[in-house]
Amino acid sequence: DTEVTQTPKHLVMGMTNKKSLKCEQHMGHRAMYWYKQKAKKPPELMFVYSYEKLSINESVPSRFSPECPNSSLLNLHLHALQPEDSALYLCASSLLVGGSQYFGPGTRLTVL
Amino acid sequence: EDKVVQSPLSLVVHEGDTVTLNCSYEVTNFRSLLWYKQEKKAPTFLFMLTSSGIEKKSGRLSSILDKKELFSILNITATQTGDSAIYLCAVLRSGGSNYKLTFGKGTLLTVNP
Numbered sequence: 001d002t003e004v005t006q007t008p009k010h011l012v013m014g015m016t017n018k019k020s021l022k023c024e025q026h027m028g029h030r031a032m033y034w035y036k037q038k039a040k041k042p043p044e045l046m047f048v049y050s051y052e053k054l055s056i057n058e059s060v061p062s063r064f065s066p067e068c069p070n071s072s073l074l075n076l077h078l079h080a081l082q083p084e085d086s087a088l089y090l091c092a093s094s095l096l097v098g099g100s101q102y103f104g105p106g107t108r109l110t111v112l
Numbered sequence: 113e114d115k116v117v118q119s120p121l122s123l124v125v126h127e128g129d130t131v132t133l134n135c136s137y138e139v140t141n142f143r144s145l146l147w148y149k150q151e152k153k154a155p156t157f158l159f160m161l162t163s164s165g166i167e168k169k170s171g172r173l174s175s176i177l178d179k180k181e182l183f184s185i186l187n188i189t190a191t192q193t194g195d196s197a198i199y200l201c202a203v204l205r206s207g208g209s210n211y212k213l214t215f216g217k218g219t220l221l222t223v224n225p
Contacts (some may be wrong), residue, residue: 041154042200044217090154097206098143103154 004104006091012110015081021107023074023091031097032074034066035050035090043090049074050097081111114139116203118216125223129191133219135201136183145177145184148200150218155200158186191223 004025008036013019023032035043048055049068063085065077069074074091088108115138125131137145144162148155159168161177161184168175172191177184188195198218205212 042202042218044215045213088154098158098160098206100160101146102157106154 004091004093004102006089006104008107009105010110012112013081015022015083017081018077019073020078021076021089021091021109023076023093023104024072025102025104026072026092026094027095027102028071029093029095029102030071031094031099032068033092033094033101034064034074034076035092037088037090043076046055047076048097053094055097078109081109082084086110114203114205114212115216116201116216117138118199118201119221120219121217122220122222124222124224125191127192129223130187130189131191131221133186133188133199133201133221134183135186135216137201137203137214138182139203139205139214141205142179143206145202146202146213147175147184147186148202150198150200151196158199165180188221191221193223193225196223197219 007022011019033048034046036046037043046060047066052068052071061079067075086109088106090106091104094101117136119134144160146160147158149158159175164177164179172189175186198220199217200218202213
């Protein structure tokens with residue numbers, strides 16, 4: 001299995017909603033990442049987990065809350081988002097931090 | 113502040129042409145440089161370069177890193193229309209438990225039949 005899967009594929013939410021994005025890989029990778037990508041822009045790194053421990057990115061607002069329940073799963077909890085948070089949210093994994101990254105297909109998020 | 117600059121920003125070629133994409137960088141505590149191809153969906157990993165002067169190859173694609181001059185190139189020979197995509201360069205730096213990956217703006221490659 002050389003896939004990174006993400007659910008849902010599309011998500012529309014209001015500014016008062018709470019939702020979660022999910023990412024899963026079964027390649028035995030110990031590093032997992034969340035990226036945000038706006039249209040026609042390169043991906044922006046949000047969070048990195050290495051061996052289920054978070055490497056904090058200080059520029060990410062607290063309305064985004066990551067969680068790594070185990071080495072195969074990565075969640076991104078969303079609460080009180082703003083319309084400008086609408087973007088493609090990409091998950092990636094690599095064997096170790098800094099290694100070849102494999103991306104999931106992304107979740108297209110729209111905040112109304 | 114870390115900088116990753118890709119050139120050209122866009123390029124139009126004909127099938128069969130050879131192209132060279134450039135990526136220069138200024139980062140502290142450099143760890144590796146990565147190349148990705150992005151079509152309409154998520155980026156696809158191409159290469160990770162850590163050592164200077166060692167060429168990595170995958171089919172018609174190859175890449176090399178120069179850590180002295182702080183740049184990398186991505187070559188594509190005998191281009192095909194399926195090579196049309198945005199090619200992203202990213203540089204990883206790390207120090208202790210900190211980690212940062214900075215992307216360039218990308219090169220939009222269009223290969224015409």
